[in-house]
Structures are given as C-alpha cells and as structure tokens.
Amino acid sequence: MSTIGDVAKRAGVSAMTVSRVINNSGYISQETRERVEQAIAELGYVPNALARSLRFKRTKTIALILTDITNPFFTTLARGIEDAASEQGFSVIFCNTDESQDEEAEYLSVVVQKQVDGVLLVPASSSSESVTFLQDRGVPCVVLDRRLPDVAVDTVRGDSEAGAYRLTRHLLDLGHRRIALLNGPSSVSTAEDRLAGYRRALDEAGLSSAARVYEGSYTVEGGYRTAKQMLGDTPRPTAVFAANNFIAIGALRVLREAGLRVPDDLSLVAFDDLPATMMIDPFFTVIGQPAYEMGQRATQLLLEHLAGQSPAEPQEIVLPAQLIVRRSSGPPPAEI
Amino acid sequence: MSTIGDVAKRAGVSAMTVSRVINNSGYISQETRERVEQAIAELGYVPNALARSLRFKRTKTIALILTDITNPFFTTLARGIEDAASEQGFSVIFCNTDESQDEEAEYLSVVVQKQVDGVLLVPASSSSESVTFLQDRGVPCVVLDRRLPDVAVDTVRGDSEAGAYRLTRHLLDLGHRRIALLNGPSSVSTAEDRLAGYRRALDEAGLSSAARVYEGSYTVEGGYRTAKQMLGDTPRPTAVFAANNFIAIGALRVLREAGLRVPDDLSLVAFDDLPATMMIDPFFTVIGQPAYEMGQRATQLLLEHLAGQSPAEPQEIVLPAQLIVRRSSGPPPAEI
DNA sequence: GGATAACATGTTACCGTTAACAGACAACCG
DNA sequence: CGGTTGTCTGTTAACGGTAACATGTTATCC
Numbered sequence: 001m002s003t004i005g006d007v008a009k010r011a012g013v014s015a016m017t018v019s020r021v022i023n024n025s026g027y028i029s030q031e032t033r034e035r036v037e038q039a040i041a042e043l044g045y046v047p048n049a050l051a052r053s054l055r056f057k058r059t060k061t062i063a064l065i066l067t068d069i070t071n072p073f074f075t076t077l078a079r080g081i082e083d084a085a086s087e088q089g090f091s092v093i094f095c096n097t098d099e100s101q102d103e104e105a106e107y108l109s110v111v112v113q114k115q116v117d118g119v120l121l122v123p124a125s126s127s128s129e130s131v132t133f134l135q136d137r138g139v140p141c142v143v144l145d146r147r148l149p150d151v152a153v154d155t156v157r158g159d160s161e162a163g164a165y166r167l168t169r170h171l172l173d174l175g176h177r178r179i180a181l182l183n184g185p186s187s188v189s190t191a192e193d194r195l196a197g198y199r200r201a202l203d204e205a206g207l208s209s210a211a212r213v214y215e216g217s218y219t220v221e222g223g224y225r226t227a228k229q230m231l232g233d234t235p236r237p238t239a240v241f242a243a244n245n246f247i248a249i250g251a252l253r254v255l256r257e258a259g260l261r262v263p264d265d266l267s268l269v270a271f272d273d274l275p276a277t278m279m280i281d282p283f284f285t286v287i288g289q290p291a292y293e294m295g296q297r298a299t300q301l302l303l304e305h306l307a308g309q310s311p312a313e314p315q316e317i318v319l320p321a322q323l324i325v326r327r328s329s330g331p332p333p334a335e336i
Numbered sequence: 337m338s339t340i341g342d343v344a345k346r347a348g349v350s351a352m353t354v355s356r357v358i359n360n361s362g363y364i365s366q367e368t369r370e371r372v373e374q375a376i377a378e379l380g381y382v383p384n385a386l387a388r389s390l391r392f393k394r395t396k397t398i399a400l401i402l403t404d405i406t407n408p409f410f411t412t413l414a415r416g417i418e419d420a421a422s423e424q425g426f427s428v429i430f431c432n433t434d435e436s437q438d439e440e441a442e443y444l445s446v447v448v449q450k451q452v453d454g455v456l457l458v459p460a461s462s463s464s465e466s467v468t469f470l471q472d473r474g475v476p477c478v479v480l481d482r483r484l485p486d487v488a489v490d491t492v493r494g495d496s497e498a499g500a501y502r503l504t505r506h507l508l509d510l511g512h513r514r515i516a517l518l519n520g521p522s523s524v525s526t527a528e529d530r531l532a533g534y535r536r537a538l539d540e541a542g543l544s545s546a547a548r549v550y551e552g553s554y555t556v557e558g559g560y561r562t563a564k565q566m567l568g569d570t571p572r573p574t575a576v577f578a579a580n581n582f583i584a585i586g587a588l589r590v591l592r593e594a595g596l597r598v599p600d601d602l603s604l605v606a607f608d609d610l611p612a613t614m615m616i617d618p619f620f621t622v623i624g625q626p627a628y629e630m631g632q633r634a635t636q637l638l639l640e641h642l643a644g645q646s647p648a649e650p651q652e653i654v655l656p657a658q659l660i661v662r663r664s665s666g667p668p669p670a671e672i
Numbered sequence: 673g674g675a676t677a678a679c680a681t682g683t684t685a686c687c688g689t690t691a692a693c694a695g696a697c698a699a700c701c702g
Numbered sequence: 703c704g705g706t707t708g709t710c711t712g713t714t715a716a717c718g719g720t721a722a723c724a725t726g727t728t729a730t731c732c
Binding site for chain 2: 001044046047048049050051053054059061068069070072075076078079082083086089091092093094095096107109110111112113114115136137138220245246249252274275276277278279280281283284
Binding site: 389 | 682
C-alpha cells in the first residue's frame with residue numbers, strides 16, 4: 001500500500017502538497033493538482049485513515065454492542081443503525097454479547113482501545129458498570145432497548161410497560177381471567193417493565209392475585225421451560241403472554257406437544273413482531289416495536305452528541321409500541 | 337483519555353517502561369510493575385489501538401460487506417462471522433450495500449482507508465471490480481455466497497446448482513411437469529446456478545422445453561411481481577420454485593390473493609430456510625444452506641490468510657445444501 | 673578483582689498524516 | 703519603487719505507541 005510520501009515523490013512535490021490536493025485545502029496550482037491526481041491514480045493510493053484518526057482523535061466509527069444480532073428485533077435495529085450511520089459517513093463495528101456481562105466488558109474494552117467515537121449499547125444487565133466505564137473515558141454512549149436505573153445516560157427504548165399493559169388488557173377484554181406471563185430475566189429492564197404493565201392491567205381489573213409469573217430467559221429454550229412449568233400448574237391459565245418472540249415460539253412448542261390448540265384452548269400473545277418479509281402467515285397477536293426507527297433515532301442522537309449539538313442533559317426517548325391483533329388470541333374456552 | 341505518557345509521568349518512569357508492563361515484554365522489576373499498574377488503574381488508562389495499528393500495520397479488524405443484514409440467511413452468516421472473528425480477537429465492521437454496486441465500491445474505499453486487515457464480501461454483482469480493487473491494494477478478501485467468474489479469489493458458498501437440482505427433482509418425483517422458477521437477478525451467480533440446477537433436472541426428465549423462468553429480484557416485491565406474471569400465463573404451472581425465501585413470501589401472497597391453496601392447488605418450494613427460532617409452523621419445503629457454518633469457514637479462511645498460513649492458490653469451498661421436505665409441496669392436482 | 677552476563681530502565685526514531693509556520697514569487701497599489 | 707496582498711509550496715512537529723539501541727546497575731564467575 002502506497003503512502004502520501006510515495007505519491008509526493010512520484011509527482012515531484014512534498015507530502016504536504018499531496019495532502020492539500022486530497023483535502024482540497026489551501027492553494028494549489030492547476031498544473032500541480034493534475035500531476036498529483038495522476039500519481040494518486042497510478043499508484044491506486046488510498047489515504048491511511050489510522051494516521052488521520054490519530055491526529056484528529058476521531059475515527060468516524062461507532063460500536064454497536066447488542067446481545068444477539070440473530071434476534072430479528074435486533075437485526076432490524078442494527079439495520080436502522082447502519083443506515084443512519086453510513087449516511088453520515090460513519091462505520092459500525094458490531095458485537096454479540098449473548099447477554100453475558102463479561103463479553104460485554106471485553107468488547108467495550110476493545111472498542112474503546114480502537115478509539116470508536118461512540119457506542120450504542122444494548123446492555124446485558126441492569127448494571128451501570130459498562131456505561132460508567134465509557135463515561136470515565138469520555139466515550140459518548142446511547143443505551144438502546146433497555147433502561148439503566150443507576151446512571152444518567154441517553155436512552156432510546158420502546159414502551160414496554162404500556163405495551164405489556166395493552167397486551168394484557170386485550171386478553172382481559174376477550175374475557176380471560178387466568179393469564180400467565182412467561183417473562184425474561186428480571187435483571188433486564190424490559191422484563192421488569194413488561195411485568196409492571198401486566199400487573200397494572202390485572203390490578204385495574206381487580207385481579208392482582210391472579211398474576212402468574214414465570215421467569216426465564218429471552219430464548220426459545222427459556223420459553224419452552226417456563227411454558228412446561230406453567231402447564232403443570234393448576235388451574236391452567238387460559239391465556240399466555242410471552243415476553244418476547246423467542247419465548248412465544250418455545251411456548252407454542254409446548255402447547256403443541258400437549259395437544260392444545262391456539263387460540264381455541266389457549267390464547268398466546270407476545271412482545272415483538274417479526275418483519276413482514278419473513279412471515280408466511282401472520283398468526284401471533286403481538287406488540288410490535290419500531291425497531292428500525294429505534295436504531296435510527298439512537299444513532300442520530302449519538303451523532304448529534306459527537307457533533308456537540310446535543311443538550312447536556314441525558315435524554316430518554318421512549319417510542320410507542322403497537323398492538324397488532326391476529327389469530328393467536330381469542331375468547332377463553334367455555335368452562336366445563 | 338490518558339496516554340501512555342500520562343501513565344509514565346504518574347508512575348515516575350518512561351513511556352517505554354509502561355509499554356513493557358502492558359505488553360509483558362522485556363525486564364521489569366516487580367516494584368516498578370506494581371507502580372505502573374497502579375497508575376494505569378488510577379487513570380483508567382486504555383492503550384490507543386490506532387497508534388499501535390499505525391506501527392504494526394494491522395488493525396485486528398475485518399470488514400463484512402453484504403447486501404442486507406435483514407435477510408435471515410445473511411443474519412446467520414454474519415453471526416457465524418462475528419463469532420469466529422471475535423474468537424481470534426478480531427472486530428467486524430458491517431456494511432449493507434442493498435445490492436448496489438456503487439454502495440459496495442463506496443464501502444470498500446472506506447474500509448480500505450480504515451486499514452482493515454481483510455474483507456468478507458458478498459458481491460452485489462458478478463463484476464470482478466471490487467475484488468481487483470482489494471487485490472491491487474494488497475487487502476486479503478474472501479468472497480461469500482456468490483461466485484465471481486472472472487477473478488481468482490477465495491470463495492465460500494453453498495451448492496446452489498445441486499440444491500436447485502434436488503429441489504426440482506423433488507417436484508418432478510411428486511409428479512409435477514409444469515414447474516416455474518421465480519428467479520433472482522441473472523447478474524448474481526446464485527440465480528445463475530439455481531437456474532442451471534433447475535434446467536439439469538428438467539433436462540434429465542426430458543422436459544427441457546417445459547422450463548418456465550421468471551427473472552426478478554431477491555425480494556418480496558420481486559417474488560410478488562414474477563408470481564403475478566406467472567399466474568397470467570397458461571397453462572398454469574402446478575409447482576413453483578422460488579429462488580430464495582423472500583421471493584417465496586411474495587409468491588405466497590399472490591397465490592393467496594388468487595385463492596389458490598398450497599400445496600393442494602399448487603406446490604411452492606424455496607431456496608433458503610428460516611432459523612428454527614423464528615418459525616411458528618415450519619411449512620415450506622426448502623433447500624437449507626448452512627449459513628452459520630459458511631460464515632465461520634469464510635472467516636477462518638480469511639484469518640489463516642492473514643496469519644500467512646494459507647496456500648497461495650485461491651480456494652473454493654462449496655458447502656452442501658440440504659433438502660427439507662415440509663408441507664408446501666405435494667402431488668399436482670388431478671387434471672380436470 | 674576484573675570480565676561477563678543478567679537485569680532494569682531510558683532515548684531515539686518511526687508508522688502516515690496534517691496544522692502551523694515559513695519562505696518565495698507575482699501582482700497590485702499609492 | 704517599497705510595501706502589501708495573494709498564491710503556491712515546503713519544513714517541522716505532533717498525534718500515541720514501540721523496536722532497536724544505549725546505558726547503567728547488580729550478581730556471578732574464574
């Protein structure tokens with residue numbers, strides 16, 4: 001790979017002159033400019049962004065640290081982020097923590113060393129450690145999807161509480177009285193908020209004591225396990241609220257294995273929709289979150305920060321969630 | 337952000353000594369080491385990877401340039417790549433070209449400037465320009481998913497030809513004689529190969545002249561459009577082979593709108609499976625490609641290259657595709 | 673006891689780029 | 703004609719890190 005010095009030698013000028021041509025700064029005679037441009041073309045010269053970044057202390061690169069890109073919600077989020085970032089000339093380094101705090105810390109250390117200009121973080125847990133680490137080192141950060149209670153930081157997330165409330169209300173309105181919540185890990189704020197929304201709806205209906213909460217992980221296996229547990233308990237719920245799409249899939253498997261029909265024998269609703277592009281047959285009644293927009297907004301917020309245009313006060317942007325009623329929910333079966 | 341000099345000053349040593357502590361190289365007295373480590377901890381010092389990279393000419397970063405991370409096949413591929421890369425301490429910059437040659441060129445320029453150690457490329461078209469650009473600048477590259485006919489380069493891809501052959505054979509074996517292919521753009525090698533496999537199966541069955549090929553894009557809209565066109569033609573095919581998952585979804589919409597049942601009135605099979613974690617109800621008969629493994633293998637190949645362990649000869653790794661028979665394919669309806 | 677080796681630390685120079693400063697020359701002005 | 707202004711190009715130093723070399727100290731050996 002040729003350097004600015006190689007170009008300079010070939011064009012018979014100094015490196016500084018080449019730099020001026022590349023950056024269109026200062027005075028350059030037409031003749032010199034052409035000679036330099038030719039040398040650049042002949043050598044296939046590409047400026048070294050590392051050297052530039054070292055001087056300017058900005059890399060035009062941000063890090064995206066999330067739990068699992070394979071979750072369609074995060075895939076769409078990531079796409080929104082990359083689109084918004086590349087539009088402003090920023091590159092995105094992406095990292096999967098698999099909900100591990102250790103992996104998260106490891107990735108954070110790496111990207112800070114690589115001098116990313118900012119970090120978009122979907123935290124593995126509610127610990128404020130990661131954000132503090134970044135703040136101590138002066139790296140701007142926007143937290144995505146999840147709340148961090150103990151630290152002042154920009155956050156962009158969906159309204160889990162209101163979404164869960166509406167989803168539960170939907171089931172109550174259909175006549176359900178025994179509604180189970182298959183939740184994610186309580187260490188994650190979305191699980192906490194979905195639980196809160198669920199409880200609020202039950203409380204309003206005077207059914208506080210009817211709450212049945214099963215805590216697991218946000219995975220198919222988690223859903224499978226908690227659903228199995230739920231089916232063992234009596235009286236059996238007539239509706240199941242899965243706290244995310246993976247849990248819903250796991251739960252559905254259990255119900256199928258038990259020979260139960262949805263929604264005839266049991267209603268099953270979930271948080272998080274699948275993109276229309278991968279749905280053969282939209283079936284689940286869900287709360288859909290605007291994942292793409294969430295990614296965009298978070299990126300814009302971060303980039304404004306980098307440009308120094310944002311208010312000092314940390315912002316919390318909460319995007320509304322949408323109830324989409326489909327075929328997986330219906331009235332409870334008649335009691336025998 | 338503090339530098340190695342700040343740490344040195346605080347510990348009362350030279351920058352070089354700090355460097356030695358960090359990298360565990362050369363001789364350091366236990367006492368000095370402790371003083372330096374304390375200074376590092378107190379300052380929250382993090383080494384600047386840019387400065388290191390500038391010296392060593394390696395960034396421990398690779399670029400992943402693909403068409404759309406939102407396509408579940410590529411999502412899984414990306415996950416395989418990130419896992420394999422991070423295992424070896426490499427970071428991944430990801431870029432979506434949306435099948436645009438211009439975007440691809442733009443991203444390539446950026447990541448080469450950023451001095452990535454290598455590039456994983458899902459090319460937007462069969463043009464060899466991108467790979468040549470990288471080779472001219474000495475940036476190692478592995479091409480993913482698609483063949484590039486005019487250039488010698490490492491490639492990891494699925495066996496589209498054999499997969500298409502088997503999928504078509506499956507339909508022929510069920511008794512279908514009029515099988516339409518809703519293909520992707522002919523500028524992409526996978527579309528070319530799937531067409532070839534389809535033709536080979538028809539040829540073997542003596543049905544060469546029965547081929548009906550509709551060229552579109554690898555999108556839901558593309559599938560929708562070509563399927564609509566197909567339905568207008570007579571005699572109507574009894575089976576449809578969608579060249580990817582998005583096309584299948586688009587086609588299914590058309591069939592539903594036309595009141596046709598799958599597989600009773602028409603069989604519909606596709607290339608590319610969805611991850612089990614997002615399937616409510618596995619329905620499509622498909623050819624599944626080992627996307628995760630493809631990503632892993634390609635990354636390993638690239639990293640071996642970087643370590644100088646790989647053969648000079650460009651390798652082509654072709655991974656087998658698997659036929660998964662489900663409910664969307666069945667015998668053709670009885671002729672009236 | 674002087675040579676030698678092992679240990680411990682510091683100095684210099686360089687990776688590729690560019691801001692700041694400096695110098696040279698031409699045009700223009702009063 | 704001397705000074706000012708505008709144009710064009712070059713030199714130096716710095717961004718943060720470390721290899722190579724240099725230097726000094728202490729322990730070891732014959």
